[in-house]
Amino acid sequence: MTLWVDYSFARPSPAAIKAAGYVGVCRYLTGKGKALTATERDLLFAAGLDILLNFEQNATNAQGGYAQGVKDGKAAADAADALQAPGGIAIYFSVDYDTVGKFPAVVASYLQGCKTGMSGRYALGVYGSYYVVTGALAAGIAQYGWTTAAWSYGHKAGHIFQTGDQVFSHGADVDELLQADIGSWKQGADMALDPKDPVVIGILDKLNAVGALEQTLAQIQIWGDATHPDSIHSIGQGLNALRAQVDTLAASVKTGGIDPVALAQAIAAHIQLAAK
DSSP: OOEEEEOSSOOOOHHHHHHTTOOEEEEESSSTTTBOOHHHHHHHHHTTOEEEEEEOSSTTGGGGHHHHHHHHHHHHHHHHHHTTOOTTOEEEEEOOSOOTTOOOHHHHHHHHHHHHHHTTSSEEEEEEOHHHHHHHHHTTSOSEEEEESTTTTTOOOBSEEEEEEEETTTTEEEEEESSSOOOOHHHHHHHSOOTTSHHHHHHHHHHHHHHHHHHHHHHHHHHHTTTOHHHHHHHHHHHHHHHHHHHHHHHHHHTTSOOHHHHHHHHHHHHHHHHO
16 A cells, blocks of 8 residues: 655654655645745655645635636646646645535536646646545546545545545644556656657657658749649648647657647648648
């Protein structure tokens, strides 16, 4: 069993957390006195611990619906950016009250707003009761779920389970991992690509080769405009689209990761050009 801890105002030492057998901590992104700082981040990593990010301004923010979700999503993503969190990892938004065995429409709307507010920078996680977590996952709104024993009536679901046990003089809650992938900081960092990695270098070489090819075809376009203006013009448009997508993809590789949207667009542009 893999165990983590989460805490707000308490500050158990990273060394003590590690010595007690916990492998990571779940920490708040915002809030005076309870937010994760860059210094704490570095101390946790130095102790060999992982970090999971959570956003909770007030326990009942989810009752504010979509508009509140957009506001919270942006605030959470901005705070994660300030801490230099890897893009694409999870931010868990708290629904920290009893929804009485339901996944209310207002909560679903709030979480949709959180997703909008993050603008694709991070994956959406939700913390709450069994009913909130299972509802959000089943609806495809959330990618990750963190179930609390409170209001869950003995049920477990999602990726993490807050057991209800407390440690470090009742300053921290214990969390049990239910799945290996929880969207944590180190898991996101592990997915980043090293620009010096031979595989990445190979990808860049292939992108450069595609760029050279499209330049050659562009010369053919100029030569053939007089004899086959319509078809050559169509190929030229395809070349321009491919050039733009390749440039975007190459830039994402050089900065340490591949943007899946840029990759899909580059592939689509290449297929369209090949069809011509």
